[in-house]
Amino acid sequence: MADSTTVDVEGLDVSRGGRTVLGSVRLRIAKGQVTGLIGPSGCGKTTLMRAIVGVQVVAVGTVTVLGRPAGDRRLRRRVGYATQSPSIYADLTVAENLRYFATILRAPAGDVRRVITEVDLGDHADTLVSRLSGGQLSRANLAVALLGTPELLVLDEPTVGLDPVLRDDLWSLFHRLAAGGVTLLVSSHVMDEAARCQRLLLMRGGRILADDTPDGLRAATGAADLEQAFLRLIRAKDAVSP
Amino acid sequence: MTVTLTLATARRILAQLRHDRRTVAMLVLVPSLLMVLLRFVFNNESLFSRIAPALLGVFPFLIMFLITSVTTLRERTTATLERLMTLPIGKLDLLFGYAVAFGLVAVVQVVVALGVSITWLGLDVAGSLWMLLLIAVLDAVLGMALGLFVSAFAGSEFQAVQFMPVFVLPQVLLCGLFVPRGEMGWVLNWISDVLPLSYAVEAITEVTRVPDVTATLTRDLVVVAACAVLALILGAATLRRRTP
Numbered sequence: 001m002a003d004s005t006t007v008d009v010e011g012l013d014v015s016r017g018g019r020t021v022l023g024s025v026r027l028r029i030a031k032g033q034v035t036g037l038i039g040p041s042g043c044g045k046t047t048l049m050r051a052i053v054g055v056q057v058v059a060v061g062t063v064t065v066l067g068r069p070a071g072d073r074r075l076r077r078r079v080g081y082a083t084q085s086p087s088i089y090a091d092l093t094v095a096e097n098l099r100y101f102a103t104i105l106r107a108p109a110g111d112v113r114r115v116i117t118e119v120d121l122g123d124h125a126d127t128l129v130s131r132l133s134g135g136q137l138s139r140a141n142l143a144v145a146l147l148g149t150p151e152l153l154v155l156d157e158p159t160v161g162l163d164p165v166l167r168d169d170l171w172s173l174f175h176r177l178a179a180g181g182v183t184l185l186v187s188s189h190v191m192d193e194a195a196r197c198q199r200l201l202l203m204r205g206g207r208i209l210a211d212d213t214p215d216g217l218r219a220a221t222g223a224a225d226l227e228q229a230f231l232r233l234i235r236a237k238d239a240v241s242p
Numbered sequence: 243m244t245v246t247l248t249l250a251t252a253r254r255i256l257a258q259l260r261h262d263r264r265t266v267a268m269l270v271l272v273p274s275l276l277m278v279l280l281r282f283v284f285n286n287e288s289l290f291s292r293i294a295p296a297l298l299g300v301f302p303f304l305i306m307f308l309i310t311s312v313t314t315l316r317e318r319t320t321a322t323l324e325r326l327m328t329l330p331i332g333k334l335d336l337l338f339g340y341a342v343a344f345g346l347v348a349v350v351q352v353v354v355a356l357g358v359s360i361t362w363l364g365l366d367v368a369g370s371l372w373m374l375l376l377i378a379v380l381d382a383v384l385g386m387a388l389g390l391f392v393s394a395f396a397g398s399e400f401q402a403v404q405f406m407p408v409f410v411l412p413q414v415l416l417c418g419l420f421v422p423r424g425e426m427g428w429v430l431n432w433i434s435d436v437l438p439l440s441y442a443v444e445a446i447t448e449v450t451r452v453p454d455v456t457a458t459l460t461r462d463l464v465v466v467a468a469c470a471v472l473a474l475i476l477g478a479a480t481l482r483r484r485t486p
Contacts, residue, residue: 016486053328057486071483076330087321091258103250104331128261144325 006031006152006183007052012061014047021047022206025061029185029199034178036197037187038230044206045187046084049154052185053081066151077105080150084157084187086141090130094121094140097129098147105148115143118173120166135162142170153177153184159193171196191227202230209233243334251331251339255313256346269309269347273301273355281363291450294365296419298355298374299446302348302382303439307410310344310389311402318393327483336481337474340390341383348382349375369449373459377449380466381442385410387473394480413439418447438469 007029014022022044029035037045050056051063054071063070066078088097098112116125119139124132129140142158155174159167171193174184178198186197194200195214202210202217210217210233214226221236223229259266277294284290317323326336352375359365367374392409396402416426416434423434434440445462452459 055324055328055484057484073330076328079328081325081328083321083325085321087325089254089258089322090320091261092254093261096254096257100250100254101325101329104247104326104329106330 004031005029006066007185008062008064009048009052010062010064012048012051012063013059014044014051014056015059016047020206022051025206025208027201027208027211029183031183032178032181033198034174034184034186034196035199035201036194037185037201037203038191038194038197039187039189039203041189043203045189045203046156047206048203049081049156049185049187053079053154077148078151080145080147080153082142082145082153082155082158084160086129086137088129088137088141088144091128093126093128094132094143095125097140098143101144102147107148111147115146118146119143120169135166138162139166139170151182153182153186155184155186157187157189159188167193191225191230194226200226202233204234209237243332243338247331247335248338248342251336252342252346255340255343258313259343259347265309269305270350270354273298273305273351274358276301277355277359277363281359287364290363291365293419294359294363295367295374295446295450296417296443298352298359298378299381299442300414300417300419300439301355302351302378303385303442304406304410304414305351306344306348306382306385307389308403308406310340310386311393311396311405312399314340314390314393315396315399315402323481324485327481333478333481337387337390337478340386341474344386345379345383348379351382352378365450367450368453369451369455369459373455374446374449377442377445377463377466380463380470381439381446384438384442384466384470384473387470387477390477391473391480394477410439413437416440417443419443438466441465441469 005028009025009027012022012025013020025048037048039045047056051058052065052070054075065075068075094116095112098115102111116122119142121136121139121143124136129137132140138158138160142155145153145155159170174186178184188194197214199213200210200217201208212220217226217229221229221232223232277297280294280297281290356374360367388409392405393402396405416430416437417439423431423440426434441462445459445466448456448459
């Protein structure tokens with residue numbers, strides 16, 4: 001595996017309750033880039049992310065992350081994961097939550113402050129999580145993933161429900177992190193976020209439809225915008241194998 | 243397993259409790275209020291002295307079972323457990339964190355209930371108060387470990403709460419609190435012999451009656467501690483890093 005590859009997925013099959021959620025997924029994610037995982041809800045994005053983080057029971061296939069099998073104990077400090085539904089303690093304040101997770105990650109003392117500033121929750125550090133708005137909640141959830149020095153960040157719909165200015169700030173943060181060598185896999189079901197990624201993985205029905213740059217995708221399909229490009233790809237696939 | 247992470251987890255759980263003042267008040271006061279109620283229901287000091295020690299063992303067991311099964315179920319359903327399982331923390335750090343936090347709560351609970359029972363309600367304790375406290379805390383840890391284990395089988399908070407009558411009430415009925423265990427039929431007596439709460443109640447009754455550490459007391463302590471450890475191990479087995 002080349003040094004520039006952070007995640008390498010080969011022939012991955014996952015089924016849940018007898019239903020195939022992921023079918024022979026094969027992909028590579030390059031180091032130091034923001035890769036967007038784009039697709040409608042229910043297409044298997046979360047399951048793929050769970051497999052990469054190593055919390056998903058996998059039927060067939062291999063998932064290699066930073067040169068080790070996904071879920072390896074040595075990866076636990078090197079991979080940051082933010083689930084779509086917030087997984088932080090509602091009956092603690094934002095700072096208390098972060099302090100606990102920072103202790104587990106053995107993150108340096110100033111880290112809690114740093115991530116609170118990065119997600120712009122400075123005014124709410126001492127607010128109970130249960131009193132946060134939806135957008136604040138998802139940012140607090142994201143902040144946990146930023147603690148320490150993760151080399152791979154797996155972020156499941158981190159920008160849902162955020163106001164446009166904040167969303168823009170977060171995307172700038174993602175690119176800053178990528179420029180510093182961090183690999184990011186960010187899922188979204190909205191196409192306008194796809195344009196902000198350096199690489200796109202388009203998913204539908206548990207399969208990867210395309211793995212390309214935004215420009216490459218537009219050129220390949222002859223579509224002016226990515227929404228159209230995605231549509232054309234789906235129609236082309238359906239025409240070949242209905 | 244590391245001490246830092248165990249203590250960090252205990253601190254986190256206690257911080258969660260601190261933000262919930264009503265729960266703290268109930269945890270500290272309810273057992274004492276029930277002891278007072280019991281004293282006046284019996285309206286008889288010697289009858290109260292006979293049954294009160296057993297209850298000092300039953301209350302922490304029951305309450306810790308309930309709150310642990312609900313809190314850990316909440317950790318499972320809100321995916322904080324899944325997040326923890328992706329982080330560099332051992333399952334035992336988490337479990338012992340729970341044991342330390344709820345063990346401390348049990349100490350406060352029992353000290354208050356015991357204080358009220360001795361100074362006001364006329365309970366006589368022949369043996370060491372430290373020993374009594376130790377048994378009560380072991381009971382609490384046993385309840386906690388069982389609660390943690392059964393929460394893995396609860397699909398909802400409704401189910402978790404109903405595990406209390408399933409796993410706890412039979413033990414309370416058979417522990418010798420209502421009818422001495424020797425007077426039960428052989429089937430019930432045998433069942434009562436394999437339930438850990440029977441030993442906890444026997445131990446606590448022994449401490450209040452006899453000043454020395456007897457062989458029965460030592461055996462009971464070992465049984466309760468072994469059951470708590472077993473339940474913790476079973477609880478650890480239900481924490482999975484990977485889920486379907």
